[in-house]
Structure formats: C-alpha cells, structure tokens
Amino acid sequence: MLDIKLLRDDIDRIKIELEKRGYSLDVKKFKLLDSDRKLLQVKVEDFQSQRKKLSEEFGKLKSSGDDTTNLKVRIDEINNDLKKASNELDKILESLNIFLLDIPNIPHSTCPEGVDETDNIVIKKYGSVNSERKEDHLSITNEIDTDMATKIAGPRFAVLKGDMAKLQRALISLMLDIAIKNGYQEYYVPFMANKDSLTGVGQLPKFEEDLFKTTDGLYLIPTAEVPLTNIFRGTTINHNDLPIKVTAHTPCFRSEAGSYGRDTKGLIRQHQFEKIELMQVCHPNQSMDDLEGLLNNAKEILDLLELPYQVIELCSGDLGFSSCKTYDIEVWMPGQNKYREISSCSNFSDFQARRSNIKFKDENNKKMLAHTINGSGLALGRTLIALIENNYDSDKKLISIPKALQKYFDKDYINI
C-alpha cells in the first residue's frame, strides 16, 4: 500500500511513476473520494464533540434532579445526524481503502523503464553453457513421474522417486545450510495462512484466484514469503537488530489460473513445489544494499551447484505488484534451450510494511516503517531440472553431482 499522504500531496508525480509500470491511477476518483472523506470526517467529529458535551450536561442535570426532556430532544437530533453522517463516512472510507489496496508499488528510481519482459535487462551471465546437452529432464530419468501424480491428484503435480526424491532432499539441506552460514535464521512455519497475512504481503485482495483456499477460509501459501513476512506483522524492531534475516523451506501452492497450456510438461510449473525462501527486514536506508546481498546469497547456491545462469533486472512494466525493484536469476535449461527463472529477488520498500504494520525504532526512538526484501534461494523443482539436464552425460548414462552437494547426497553421480 502506498502512503496516502503521497497521494494527497504529490498525486501528479505518483501518477507518472505508476504509468511506468502500466498502472493507470484514477486521479479524479481519488481526489473526489478524499475530499468527501475530509468533509464527512470533520462533520462526524463535530457531531461527536457536541454529543459528548451535551451528554455531560445531561448527567449533571440528572444528578441534580432537573428536567432533562428538552436536552434529550437535542441529543436525539444530534445522534440522528451523527448516525447518517458516520454511515456515509464508513462507505467512503471503505471505497478509499479498496482504492488504495489496488494500487501497486512505485518502481524505484533505479528500475529500468520498460513495458514487458522483453525490456528486461541482462546484467551478467555466469558459467558456460554446454550446447551438446539438450535433453529434457523427463526423458532423462523415469524417477520423475507425472502420470502417477495425475492419478493421485491431477495435472501439474509430480511424484519423485528414489534418487530424485533424495536429490531434492539433499538440495534442501545444502540451501538451508548456506542460508544459515550467511546469517539467516531457519524457521519452520505454517503452510496455510489467513486473510490478514495474505493481505499484508499484497497477495490479497487482488490475486485471490492464484491461491488455493481451504473450506474454512485459510489459504495454502504460494510462497514462504507469506509466513516469513508475517512473523513481523504488527511488531516494532529496534534499529540495532536490523537487518533481520530469516529463511524457511516450505512447499508452495499455486493455482496457476490463467496459465493453461503453458509449461505443461515436467517440473517447470506445478501446483505444488518446494522452495527455500530468504527474507529480510531492513532499515530503509539499507534495503537496496541488502537486496544486493540477498541476490548474492541466491547466486552463491548456483555457483556451488556449478550451473550456468544469468541475472536480469526486471523493467518497470514487468515488476510484481508489491515490488519496487526486482532481480531475477535464470538458470540454463538445456531441455528448453533457454534460461528460466529460478529465483526472484525483490525489494518491497515500505509497501508490505505499511500493509503489515512492520516498524522499527530509529536512533531517536522514533517509530518508522521498515523495508522488506526477499528472494528464493532457490526453487527446488527447477533446480532439479537444471541439475539433471546440465549434468547428464548421455554417453556414460549418468548424472554427475556437483562437489558441494556430494556430502549431502552421498554419491557423486546417479546412474540412469
């Protein structure tokens, strides 16, 4: 959520900023809503003030045994007017809130301008692509079974067997250990979250169709960002403790509404996938530097896994709803002959903090909104694909396991 004061004081600039990410701010509507709000609020508070005074008087009359009927008539009138006005005010406030919740974050000044993903900028490529290898993970191993998953659950699920299941488990351990080494505290969190938590990170109310909702009103988390960020909802942190770094391994559940027909084969796009999430609460002055640090934490995993990848910076038009700046890490996938997203590292500035009421006390003991940043470190399913496809030697019929992972996997290759 944006600061309503920004809209009041500087709406023309905000409109231009939001234009960059393809959001058209209805300036007229806001001005109308807010001026109505102002009028009504002053009116309501005036009525309240009058009632307060008269009620006090009423009490005095009553206790001295005087007649109160005249006064009661006046109070009743005021109460009537008050009720009308405050009902109107409630409606305006509700509309205003809906209006605000719908507005995405403002792109950061360093965010490159652009319309869609074709305008994203490749920052740097790492490692070298082996063009010999182009086989798809599903054709390499039969230990990833989507047919079985379809029987058990439906499309867009997968069953991992034997070495594949173990490989994923090894990756989880490696990634968590690296995160801990980098100063993140490990958490185990609920895989379901309530409405407030999802509204706090910006997932609701706008993107409900992307989520799975349970019969009693909870949602399956689409990312550990939800529980991790909400650890801090409604709390105030001492500035000395910033940044706070947390991590968790969780499954993620996404309905993938609107992606019918896209990436239907294999592990690429699933209703359920595993992910290690890195999340930080930062000082506003530090959050951009901290984002670079978080990006490095994610890159470190890919370096350790010896996988070729590139870092891209999303242009303003491709930015997620809550983000003001995002780097994507894309890993080389031989089966698709292209780079695919394996981590997305974003700075949300105070956007989530305002929705979630995450504050910190600064040097002068003043409470201010903190900044939140997060990114994957990494998405497990896609890491698995990259590892299988990049490391598969079709002559020797084996998948080699990178050195850093061997102590977690116990073997240095998988026989096919």
Added chain:
RNA sequence: GGAGAGUUGGCUGAGUGGUCGAAAGCGCCUCCCUGCUAAGGAGGUAACUGGGUAACUGGUUCGAGGGUUCGAAUCCCUCACUCUCCGCCA
C-alpha cells in the same frame, strides 16, 4: 471434544454506568540535592488520526465486532486469542 479463568498504557496491575485515557508501582525523560557510587526530592511520560501556515484544536482507541443507554473499560450478544483442568490423540 468437555469445564473453568482471563485479554486494560513500554511492563505489572486497579477500575462494575458520567468527575476515567484510565489509580498505584516499575521503567523512561528533565531538573534539584549529593565532591564518586548508592540513596533521596520535584515534575513529566500512551498510541493512532482529522482540521489548521502555525499557535492550537477535534476525534478514536481498555482483545475484535455488534447491541442497550443521553452517556460504556464497566451491562448484554457474537467471535478470536491466551491460560488451567479433564478427555483424545502424532
């Protein structure tokens, strides 16, 4: 699942219809005294928010929401959460 107790300011905790945004204590801040330290004394100290260039001034908030009443921290209803005991389980 059954029974009971609770939820008040930074903290502890009083408050059963108006004089209560709220006693007292702790903590914190300012000042005084004291040649260190310890102790003592005086005063101050909730958050959010509206209007106003400002001085200033208004409103809301005692777990959440609704109700009764001229008036609610206080009475009634619903819900959430916490704790204790019993039962059941991983």
